[in-house]
Amino acid sequence: MEQIKIILASKSPRRRELIELMGLKCEIMPSDAEEDNNQKIKLVKLSESLSLLKAQDVFDKTSGNRVVIGSDTLVCVNGKYLGKPKNREEGFKMLKSLSGNTHKVITSLCVIIEKDGEVKTYNTHDISKVTFLKLSDETINNYLDCGEYQDKAGAYAIQGRSGMFIKNINGSFASVMGLPTHILYEILKKENLII
Amino acid sequence: MEQIKIILASKSPRRRELIELMGLKCEIMPSDAEEDNNQKIKLVKLSESLSLLKAQDVFDKTSGNRVVIGSDTLVCVNGKYLGKPKNREEGFKMLKSLSGNTHKVITSLCVIIEKDGEVKTYNTHDISKVTFLKLSDETINNYLDCGEYQDKAGAYAIQGRSGMFIKNINGSFASVMGLPTHILYEILKKENLII
Numbered sequence: 100m101e102q103i104k105i106i107l108a109s110k111s112p113r114r115r116e117l118i119e120l121m122g123l124k125c126e127i128m129p130s131d132a133e134e135d136n137n138q139k140i141k142l143v144k145l146s147e148s149l150s151l152l153k154a155q156d157v158f159d160k161t162s163g164n165r166v167v168i169g170s171d172t173l174v175c176v177n178g179k180y181l182g183k184p185k186n187r188e189e190g191f192k193m194l195k196s197l198s199g200n201t202h203k204v205i206t207s208l209c210v211i212i213e214k215d216g217e218v219k220t221y222n223t224h225d226i227s228k229v230t231f232l233k234l235s236d237e238t239i240n241n242y243l244d245c246g247e248y249q250d251k252a253g254a255y256a257i258q259g260r261s262g263m264f265i266k267n268i269n270g271s272f273a274s275v276m277g278l279p280t281h282i283l284y285e286i287l288k289k290e291n292l293i294i
Numbered sequence: 295m296e297q298i299k300i301i302l303a304s305k306s307p308r309r310r311e312l313i314e315l316m317g318l319k320c321e322i323m324p325s326d327a328e329e330d331n332n333q334k335i336k337l338v339k340l341s342e343s344l345s346l347l348k349a350q351d352v353f354d355k356t357s358g359n360r361v362v363i364g365s366d367t368l369v370c371v372n373g374k375y376l377g378k379p380k381n382r383e384e385g386f387k388m389l390k391s392l393s394g395n396t397h398k399v400i401t402s403l404c405v406i407i408e409k410d411g412e413v414k415t416y417n418t419h420d421i422s423k424v425t426f427l428k429l430s431d432e433t434i435n436n437y438l439d440c441g442e443y444q445d446k447a448g449a450y451a452i453q454g455r456s457g458m459f460i461k462n463i464n465g466s467f468a469s470v471m472g473l474p475t476h477i478l479y480e481i482l483k484k485e486n487l488i489i
Contacts, residue, residue, distance in 0.1 A: 281458055
């Protein structure tokens, strides 16, 4: 197994946590790439492009042998895309639309690796389906009170308190949390960068 | 919403964590009920009975208005039941049998509630399917080195480092972690003990 510097092009503490859970150390370097969510592009392509933008931005600002990891998560319900809620009211609407419903979580991953002058780019995605229990307005409001919805795509956190509202997940827990670690693992394994 | 004492009949830190994530406070009181895993009984019935035994044991030792929660997790692969590995060698064998395979996780829940002299018992289960990536012997040995496999049914922890080996989960993440919080939530909601 080779040792190489790993840079996570994200400021998400959840993504960092997931990488550390893999037994890896990483540097954090948030990307300046704009999250310009043009709805006209297909969501999967959009998400892959966003993860590529983030990784490429950080890759271009760094040098030497390194792995740069970019990721992006989109929530999609009834054909509508949900980003991060701007305020509590929007958070309420998002959770209302998830209540009693199954939604998709699209998580993209971009890994750019430079090893001895050679550069390789992996850009892929993972889709999970998440089914929520039916939630009353009172329950949603009580959940919003705890503040967890802030800065979360779809206004919830699968690894947090809202976990109890989730009846079923079909896909990868880590992907819904923000980083498809099983895919990252396979890429790093192929590149002989993890055991 | 009523206030009532909640007692968790388990010493599992994961179950406690999941209850705290629900925004609830609980007392811990491990059960003395023997985990006598008679393979002749059907696994689901066995798991439900074990959770009932644990909750009943603690319920009988306590008094007053209270909720006692017992739970049990079994892992089942190729029709074979996997408990907690006794040693590293058994852990290796378990992970080898999970590698590249889909297994079932049966998690049972027993909730005994006493409110003003009236006692109600809920006893149910949840089944999730978990698919592992194909793992090399080297990868399994490296994972065993980190010690996470100890005291875990099936020798892995979905919320831990082995999360990266999980390609897919179809079911509840919390159930695989050890407690079906979505079911517990619905019971407490019905009993007006949570918002």
